[in-house]
Amino acid sequence: MAATKDRPSTYLHLLEEVNQGHVTRVPIYKRIEDKLGKNKRVIAYFASFGYLGLLDDGDADMLEEVLQNSCLEANDEPVLVISSPGGSAVAAERIINICRSFGKKQFSVIVPKMAKSAATMVCFGAMNIGLSTTSELGPIDPQIPVTNDKGQIIKYLAAHEIIESYNELMKKANTTHGKTDPYLQQLARYDARDIRAIRSAQDLSESIAVNSLKDGAWKKLSRTKIRQRISPFLRPRFTTVHERPIYYTTVKKCGFDTTLHPITGDLWRAVWDLYVRLSWVVRHQTPKVIESRDDSFVSRLNE
Numbered sequence: 233m234a235a236t237k238d239r240p241s242t243y244l245h246l247l248e249e250v251n252q253g254h255v256t257r258v259p260i261y262k263r264i265e266d267k268l269g270k271n272k273r274v275i276a277y278f279a280s281f282g283y284l285g286l287l288d289d290g291d292a293d294m295l296e297e298v299l300q301n302s303c304l305e306a307n308d309e310p311v312l313v314i315s316s317p318g319g320s321a322v323a324a325e326r327i328i329n330i331c332r333s334f335g336k337k338q339f340s341v342i343v344p345k346m347a348k349s350a351a352t353m354v355c356f357g358a359m360n361i362g363l364s365t366t367s368e369l370g371p372i373d374p375q376i377p378v379t380n381d382k383g384q385i386i387k388y389l390a391a392h393e394i395i396e397s398y399n400e401l402m403k404k405a406n407t408t409h410g411k412t413d414p415y416l417q418q419l420a421r422y423d424a425r426d427i428r429a430i431r432s433a434q435d436l437s438e439s440i441a442v443n444s445l446k447d448g449a450w451k452k453l454s455r456t457k458i459r460q461r462i463s464p465f466l467r468p469r470f471t472t473v474h475e476r477p478i479y480y481t482t483v484k485k486c487g488f489d490t491t492l493h494p495i496t497g498d499l500w501r502a503v504w505d506l507y508v509r510l511s512w513v514v515r516h517q518t519p520k521v522i523e524s525r526d527d528s529f530v531s532r533l534n535e
Contacts, residue, residue, distance in 0.1 A: 242508050254528035260506045261525035264313075267499035272340075273308045275299065275524045277327075278510040279316040283385060284519035284531075287319030287350050292326035294522045294529040299334045301527040310339040312358070313506065315514075318349025321374070321437045328357030328444050338448070342493075343367040344507035346477075349375065352465065353437070357444040361488055364495045368477035372441055372465050374433040391430045392468045398422050438466060449489055461486050 264274050275298060279285035299310065310331050331339040341347070341355045342362035348370035355361050355369060363369075375388040398419075405415035442458050450458055459466065464482055484490050493500045513521055513530075520531035 242505055254523055257506065257509055257523075258525045260502060260509070263502040264311075264499065264506065265525075267502060268311060271305070271307045271309055272311050273302060273304055273524065274311050274313060275302065275331075275522070276313045276506065276510060277316060277520075277522050278314075278514050279319075279520045280514040281317045281346075282519070285317055285319075285514065287316055287323050287327075287354075289320065289323045289326065290531070291319075291520060291522065292323055292330055294520075294531070295327055296330045298522050298524055298527045298529055299330065302524040303526055304334060308335070310335045311342060311362075312339060312354070313342045313344060313503065314347045314351055314354060315343070315345055315507065315511065316347055316351035316354075318347075318351045318370070318375075321350050321353060321372075321433075321440050324350040324353040324357075325440045325444065327354050328448075331357070332448070342503060343369065344503050345511075346370075350437075352478075353441050353444065356441050356462070357448055359449050359489060360491055361483065362491045362493055363480045363483065364493050364500055365480055366495065367480065369465070369483060370475070370478055371468065372437050373468055374430070374437055376430055376433070390468065391434050394430055395427065395434070398427055441465070450487075 261274050261276075265272050268274070275295070277291070277295065279287065279291075304310070312331060338359040339357075340360040340362065341358040343355065344364075344367065346368045347355055348368070349372060352369040353372050361369075374391040376391055376394060377385045378387050378389055380386050401415050401419050401422075405412050405419060408415065438459070441462060442455050445458050445462070446453070446455060450461075453461070464478060464486060480490065480492055484492075493503070495504075510521055518530040522529045
């Protein structure tokens with residue numbers, strides 16, 4: 233929507249709101265709730281797309297506190313507006329349980345732009361996933377941190393890439409006739425205990441995803457059928473790389489109850505207004521924000 237005489241652009245509004253805090257966003261929460269309809273209570277979870285923004289157990293505690301303070305009525309349904317690079321699968325499971333506990337066993341999510349990895353798993357726990365044509369989910373395969381000699385994280389590798397490279401080296405070492413030193417030298421870089429832990433992390437992510445759907449939106453499906461349905465999120469071959477987005481069309485084909493919101497509609501304009509503001513906050517002020525129209529929690533930079 234272009235700027236007009238009566239309505240300046242979102243970014244001009246943003247410049248006026250810098251450092252004004254939660255109170256400036258309260259009217260946007262009310263706009264979104266008005267568009268969603270009766271008994272919908274919007275909760276935002278926004279995180280920076282960096283190491284400090286990774287989803288963890290502390291976020292679940294912050295979310296529960298915000299929900300406690302959000303004056304929910306008996307029939308209110310939480311609607312989680314989520315923007316996150318992902319993080320802990322166990323923390324995602326806790327967030328699902330918390331949202332269900334405050335929503336009589338159900339809640340919805342809206343993804344204004346990106347909810348990746350463990351944040352995608354949070355979406356699996358919802359009864360409805362609200363997306364636009366530019367919203368992105370992602371694979372749920374674990375990402376393993378790689379550290380330098382000082383213990384500092386320098387990059388992340390997909391779990392399946394580590395396992396596949398290890399298996400390939402083992403196969404070559406076992407089947408090569410003659411000089412196997414090059415393969416054995418490379419295998420020496422791997423710790424068998426780490427390989428076992430990575431495989432366990434893969435199993436955990438899949439288990440949480442399947443159980444979240446079995447206990448929620450897909451109660452009538454077997455776990456085998458659920459695994460088949462969500463295979464685009466489980467199979468690394470589908471997306472090739474972890475960063476590749478999974479869009480609405482694929483989400484819908486998997487069988488999720490998904491609402492496609494027009495990007496020029498009044499509801500999505502309100503969601504986008506919230507997204508622009510909170511994205512600015514988690515880029516410049518704090519790694520994480522969890523809030524509703526009634527309450528707001530932020531994660532400090534030194535936490």
